[in-house]
Amino acid sequence: MARSTREAILTAAAELMRHKGYGALGMKDIAEAAGAPIGSLYHHFRGGKVQIAREALVNAGAAYALLIPTIIDEHTDLGEAIEAVYAQAAEDMAGTGFANMCPVGTVAAEVADTVEELRETSASVIEAWVAGGTAYFVGRGLDEAQARDVTLAIVGALEGAFILARTLRSTEPLLAAGRALAPQYRGTRLTAQPDPERVLPGGVGFPR
Structure with a gap:
C-alpha cells in the first residue's frame, strides 16, 4: 500500500x-x-x-519499541538475550555505515535545554520504552523492580554505545556493553513468551 x-x-x-x-x-x-x-x-x-x-x-519511538520482543522472544536466559540485543545492534550499525541508530536519543541530547517541546516529546518516548520494556519482562517472569532495572540498563547502555560506536566507527563499544551487562543476568530464566495482548507497547530499538 x-x-x-x-x-x-x-x-x-x-x-x-x-x-x-x-x-x-x-x-x-x-x-x-x-x-x-x-x-x-x-x-x-x-x-x-x-x-x-x-x-x-513519536512514530520512530513506537517502531523501535518492537526490538525487545523481536530479539528476546526466542531466548529463555536473560543474559543470553541481552548479549543478543547488543550483537544485533552492532551488526545493524555496521551495516548502515555507522549511521546514528536512534533519532530519539540524538534529538534528546541536542535540544534538552533549548526546545522544551521536543525535550518533553523525547522524554515521553523514553518513558514509554521503559514502561513497555518493564511490562514485557514482567510478562516473562521477572518481578517489576528487576524488570524496570533491566530495561533502563539496556536502554541506557545502548544509547551510550551508539554514540561511541558512531564516533569511533567501530562495533566494539556495542559488543563490549553486551559482554559487560550480560553476565549480571546470565542464569536468570525467562518464562514462555507473554501474551502479546497483555504487553504494553514500549521497549528499546534500532532499525534493522
Whole structure:
C-alpha cells in the first residue's frame, strides 16, 4: 500500500534526524527526502518543523519499541538475550555505515535545554520504552523492580554505545556493553513468551 504524503514526510524527517540531528534539519531537506512539495509540509503540519519533528520522534519511538520482543522472544536466559540485543545492534550499525541508530536519543541530547517541546516529546518516548520494556519482562517472569532495572540498563547502555560506536566507527563499544551487562543476568530464566495482548507497547530499538 502506498504511503500517504503525511507518512512520507514523517519517515523522511526521522531518517534525516538520525543523520543530521534537529538543528541542521531544514524544511527543504524534509520535502526533498519525502518527494513532496514544500507547501505540503505546511499543509499537513501547521506547526512547522517542530511539529514534524515531534510526530516523527513519536512514530520512530513506537517502531523501535518492537526490538525487545523481536530479539528476546526466542531466548529463555536473560543474559543470553541481552548479549543478543547488543550483537544485533552492532551488526545493524555496521551495516548502515555507522549511521546514528536512534533519532530519539540524538534529538534528546541536542535540544534538552533549548526546545522544551521536543525535550518533553523525547522524554515521553523514553518513558514509554521503559514502561513497555518493564511490562514485557514482567510478562516473562521477572518481578517489576528487576524488570524496570533491566530495561533502563539496556536502554541506557545502548544509547551510550551508539554514540561511541558512531564516533569511533567501530562495533566494539556495542559488543563490549553486551559482554559487560550480560553476565549480571546470565542464569536468570525467562518464562514462555507473554501474551502479546497483555504487553504494553514500549521497549528499546534500532532499525534493522
